[in-house]
Amino acid sequence: MNIWLNSVLNKDFIDNIFDANSKLYSKSSLLHFQFNSQQVEQYLISHEGELHKYVMIYDQTENYHVHANTKFSQKSQVDTIRERFQYDATLKIEQLERRQQEISAICCKLETFFGGTTFVKVFWTPANKKGLKVHFDPVSAFIIQLEGEKKWFLWDKLEHNPTQQMSKVLDEETIGSPREELLLKAGDVLYIPAGMPHRAECTDTSSLHITIGLSVCKVFDLLHFAVEQLSHKNAIFRHSITPDLPNCEFIKAQLDTAINQLNNVNAEQLIKSYTLAVNASRPNIHNPLLL
Structure with a gap:
């Protein structure tokens, strides 16, 4: 089901890729046949009233959670999220490792092999829109493309295994041109080590992907x-x-x-x-x- 897992759950990956280099695994995941935008919609609907805990909205001017108190709002949380998405906001949905069976199974295998902990975030971005600004994270990330396409821009690593306090948003003009540009399609998996600057943007279709963060003992x-x-x-x-x-x-x-x-x-x-x-x-x- 997930060919890419066989490629990362081995000593060669730890010796040559882990914590050091990015790696693209093309057409190596079938997760998009089991989890897609329809399942995300169902997830949102079934968690109405609690979505302020799990959903972050990113638009051009600010980042915020969906409203928490539905009693004093004319719109449901789901309707608010749909509206903001139509107005070109990116949605980040958290805690899928707790609630989605196939994703949970992947997390279990990663934790069993690498130790540490995993977490999962869904990113749903409208067509022709950029995601987050250039930044690097304090954890390794496995990007699994589920729907649409997304361009990823990668820069050379700036920090080795940064702590949470060291993670930061960067100025693209300051760090220069990216070393690599990749186009992810449904079924592709991209590994990005901690400390490697990156950003992503959509093509002429909307994009749905999950990020599995892996935090191991330091x-x-x-x-x-x-x-x-x-x-x-x-x-x-x-x-x-x-x-x-x-x-x-x-x-x-x-x-x-x-x-x-x-x-x-x-x-x-x-x-x-x-x-x-x-x-x-x-x-x-x-x-x-x-x-």
């Missing part, structure tokens, strides 16, 4: 978790830092203590504990029968 995640665990055992790491603290020697002494204790941490056990903690705090979004 070294700083483990370090943060390890220090937090040490603070549970050593009260000195929980000491308040106030303006009347005598001098920086106190802080330096505690940093030295923390470094010494981190050197004695069992890396294998740390990874297991971190994984358990992350999984325990996540909502149960996937159906295990789909694995």
Whole structure:
């Protein structure tokens, strides 16, 4: 069903593509036969009254959620969304990994192989309209084209595995010409690593695609978790830092203590504990029968 998955769920992808390069997998997905604009319409209709939680509207001047209180509006949430789409707004619909069986199955396979977490967003853009401005994301992304066509413009990576705070919108005049221009059609899949600037625009037809974001464990995640665990055992790491603290020697002494204790941490056990903690705090979004 999804040939592209066989290409990414292997060591060669991790060694040569993952976190480093973009990759186009042409005609490698059949998801568009199972999930298309009709299913999106049904999704919106069935979640009337809650769409302010899941739908973001992007137009030429502002980005906003659909209105939340339908009791004081003359239009339903679905009618508002339809109207804005007709007036050339792009729709972003979230949390499909929780509610769509085939998409959930893909997310499960990605998480099983790479670890970390996934999330899914649907982007529905009118004909001849641009999507978001040039930007890069803090997560890797798999773009699956479902309907229509969309041009993608890619630039060389600016950051290696940026954090959420490092993600940004860029000035296209400043970063220069894109290194690559791709046209995605239904069934095509594009991988974009974290930190790679990109933007997209429609051709003379509207476009529907999903983005599967993949966020895997980083070294700083483990370090943060390890220090937090040490603070549970050593009260000195929980000491308040106030303006009347005598001098920086106190802080330096505690940093030295923390470094010494981190050197004695069992890396294998740390990874297991971190994984358990992350999984325990996540909502149960996937159906295990789909694995």
